[in-house]
Amino acid sequence: MCLKEYVQRYISLSEEEYAVFLSYLETKSFAPGTRLLAYEERCQSRFYIKKGCVRMYGYTEKGKEQIYHFGIDNWWISNYESLLNDTPSQLVIEAIEPTEVYCLTSDKFEQLCQQLPKTERLFRRIMERAYMAFQKRLEFLFSLSSEEQYRHFIEVNAAFTQRVPQYMLASYLGVTPEFISKIRSKM
């Protein structure tokens, strides 16, 4: 699926309108381990991942990396706290695989909304879906044991599981790699 198909699922755009939309996006590439958003950098963009895989992580009190999100093909990702409040980001967005993204800066975003007001609707609906996914994630977090969460995750996200190392998955789920290893040995 390409961005055009993705957008068409939320709003309908003519060829001309889509061309306008595209003109506000900038393509960028990132090698594994490089950062889309650095620690303490002000987040200025929303990223649409054309192809690849990224993780968004912060640091716990003891300085350990804690992964909060992954992003793969056809996902938008950004640090909204930093983006909306223009504050230094406490979160890092880093490529895991070679990753190609469309980058939409806040400035361009505002201009785009003016030139193509449908953009508001597009992002209103994207945000609703993202919020819904979050609400769902919270439900799993509170209603399932760590083992159940792991089993559920790899079931729903089979493809994904191949793409990130197990210890990152453990971090995302809020457990230790040793614990995942223990579950796997039972399966």
Add this chain to the structure above:
Amino acid sequence: MCLKEYVQRYISLSEEEYAVFLSYLETKSFAPGTRLLAYEERCQSRFYIKKGCVRMYGYTEKGKEQIYHFGIDNWWISNYESLLNDTPSQLVIEAIEPTEVYCLTSDKFEQLCQQLPKTERLFRRIMERAYMAFQKRLEFLFSLSSEEQYRHFIEVNAAFTQRVPQYMLASYLGVTPEFISKIRSKM
């Protein structure tokens, strides 16, 4: 703060436009213990809480109530999974205090967006803030111990803490009432 002020923080509206906006909203009142959204009902509305306090909860595998959200004055609340997919809600929204809300049904919402396209921008921005708050909550959830989460919550949400019983707060934080009691005895 009233709804008008709330809306003005996101978009600017003339008197006439605000009147149009209001005309799509329906006022409803709920006594403590009554439900804005029942279990397995299809969620058809977004609720803006004018005054009062509600909780949104589901059930764990063992049938225990698990609170996922609270809503108080000037918050929007809805079950987006049920709202967007038109599926029976696994979550209940219930008044804790006498609560008065504006109710915006999906039908009315679509009409409103057509008549007053600025509404898209309003809700795009509301959803971004809501998503941001969620992102922040997840950070606390993963980076703080249960005790730290409790201390942080009552610090940031002092007023709130008076309005809901301790056992509901425990549920929201994902701990037992006994554990909260233990922390409090230390303070």
Add this chain to the structure above:
DNA sequence: GAATATTCTTAATCTAGATTAAGAAGCAAA
């Protein structure tokens, strides 16, 4: 194809917070 760095596994021990069980406050009705 050895050397080095990453990632994963196994097993013993430990701990934050759950569970269970009682009882103590608080509060409403009558």
Add this chain to the structure above:
DNA sequence: TTTGCTTCTTAATCTAGATTAAGAATATTC
């Protein structure tokens, strides 16, 4: 002012998952 609810507290015991410490696979580099 007693009866009956609902909420909160205390304390003993238990457990899911963490921590620690080795070692075993697996990749990567030269």
